[in-house]
Each structure stands twice: as C-alpha cells, then as structure tokens.
Amino acid sequence: MEEGLRERKKRETRQRIADMAMGLFMIHGFDKVTVADVARAADVSVNTVFNYFGTKEDLFLDRQSEVGFLPSGVVHGRRPGESVVAAFRRDFLQAIEERDWRYGLNDGSDVFGRLVGDSPSLMARMRELEHERNTNLANTLAEVTDADPDDLTPQLVAAQILEATRLLSRNAVRRKLAGESWSEILPWLREQAEAVFDLLEKGIGDYGQVLAEKIASPPKKTNMST
Missing domain, CATH: 1.10.10.60 (Homeodomain-like)
Structure with missing residues (x-):
C-alpha cells in the first residue's frame, strides 16, 4: 500500500x-x-x-524493533532443505562480505561499540534486547518445528546460534577498536565464522576429547642411561 x-x-x-x-x-x-x-x-x-x-x-537504538526479529527472518528465509544453522552461516558470511549492520559489521560499528561500552544504561538495554532476540528466535523455532511446549530444544538452539554470532561480531569490533583495519580483520573473521558454524553443525560432544586422552596417557619417558 x-x-x-x-x-x-x-x-x-x-x-x-x-x-x-x-x-x-x-x-x-x-x-x-x-x-x-x-x-x-x-x-x-x-x-x-x-x-x-x-x-x-x-x-540510540532506533532500529531495535526491526533488529529483534531479524533472526526469525533468517529462519523463515531458509532455502529448500536448508537447516537452521546452515541458513545462519550463509546469512552471517554474506553480512561479512557486505559489511552489513544486521550483525554490527558496518562502518561505524566500532564507534557504536565504544558508546555502548561507555554507558551502563545502554549496556543494560543491550542485554534486554539480546534476551528479546533469543526469545523471538526460540518462539519461531518452536513454531516451525512444531515443538512441544515443554521441549527446551528451541531455546537451546536459539541461545547457541545468537551467542555465536554475537561473539564473532563483538571480537571483530574489539579488533577494530584496537586499531586493526577491516582488511586485516576480514580473513580472520571469515575463518572464525566457518569454524564456529562447523562446531554448531557437528555439536560439541567430542570437544576436548583428544586433549583428555593425551592427559590420561602421557608420553612414556625414554631411558637415556647407557
């Protein structure tokens, strides 16, 4: 209209x-x-x-109503046969290339981050917004998967995906605030994003297993005596 x-x-x-x-x-x-x-x-x-x-x-957060439902849009915008994690991987990697604001990767994100970090009230409001985004995404996941009301899986998946994207974005901004250029940050961020989404897709069941095995079975000492 x-x-x-x-x-x-x-x-x-x-x-x-x-x-x-x-x-x-x-x-x-x-x-x-x-x-x-x-x-x-x-x-x-x-x-x-x-x-x-x-x-x-x-x-300050004039786009908050839009931002709160962006993750739900990623779920509804999945390609045929595409998993939720795969859809977020595709969307995040696209945002990296486009320097898009939806994940805080746009020009000026470092200024935005500095202003938030300097204001306790903004930091508190950001935490509220993050909770709202998690809730909205969890509700969407429960809807599209027809989850039982007592099923905690949609909440777990929403929390894991959104915390992963926040972790990636925050560290990119942190490096920008430290004086690195986007050309320096980009390859690192792309590599980290792939690793994070690989972990989300495969699960963390065997994370640290190899290290634990090494601790349990330390290398044998070689007898150096003659």
Whole structure:
C-alpha cells in the first residue's frame, strides 16, 4: 500500500530526530546528552521526541524493533532443505562480505561499540534486547518445528546460534577498536565464522576429547642411561 503524506512526514520526523540524536551522542557521549538537547537539535519539542521514542535509550537504538526479529527472518528465509544453522552461516558470511549492520559489521560499528561500552544504561538495554532476540528466535523455532511446549530444544538452539554470532561480531569490533583495519580483520573473521558454524553443525560432544586422552596417557619417558 502506498505511503500517505501524513505517514511519510511522521517517518521523516522520526528519522530526523534519530539522526540528530546519534550525531550528538557521537560528539558528546550518550550519558552527557539529554532529550532536551536532542529536541533542540531536531527543532521539535521534548514531547514530540517522546511521541516517537519512549526512552533516551530508544533514541540510540532506533532500529531495535526491526533488529529483534531479524533472526526469525533468517529462519523463515531458509532455502529448500536448508537447516537452521546452515541458513545462519550463509546469512552471517554474506553480512561479512557486505559489511552489513544486521550483525554490527558496518562502518561505524566500532564507534557504536565504544558508546555502548561507555554507558551502563545502554549496556543494560543491550542485554534486554539480546534476551528479546533469543526469545523471538526460540518462539519461531518452536513454531516451525512444531515443538512441544515443554521441549527446551528451541531455546537451546536459539541461545547457541545468537551467542555465536554475537561473539564473532563483538571480537571483530574489539579488533577494530584496537586499531586493526577491516582488511586485516576480514580473513580472520571469515575463518572464525566457518569454524564456529562447523562446531554448531557437528555439536560439541567430542570437544576436548583428544586433549583428555593425551592427559590420561602421557608420553612414556625414554631411558637415556647407557
């Protein structure tokens, strides 16, 4: 359905407020900027800001409603015969190549990460969002697999997949913050992603088994006496 004039103006106002807010956050830091500062920069009233965003954290995380259901979209977008893990592997590797924001791999992700790390309230909100994403994905997995309400498998699978992608993304951002270029990070991230998804596909049942066998059976000492 074609967007009406009123809806378009509301969308543009919301985007202008979010853009102004992010600009201020990047310059001054999240905690030092007030909603009144954002309202002045966007040339709107404080009430107008709160009409579009419930909290100051929502101003920073203006895509949160979309982000929360992106993993469910990956599940519904599987190719014929494709497993859930394979779909996430394909989606994550594609995001690496495209530097896409959906996994926090876009330009500016290091700035975003620094701002979050400097603000306790943003860190708390990010944890809430991660919980919401896990819940949404678990519900989707339960739906598509027709899982029993008491079956914990959808929750386990959702937690494992999303924590794997978060681990990969966070470490990529950490290396960027440490001064590495994307050209240096890219091959490492691609290799790590393949290894992580291999592990998710095969399971961790034999992880550490070889090491345990070596510990249980240390090499025999050679008699050096003559």
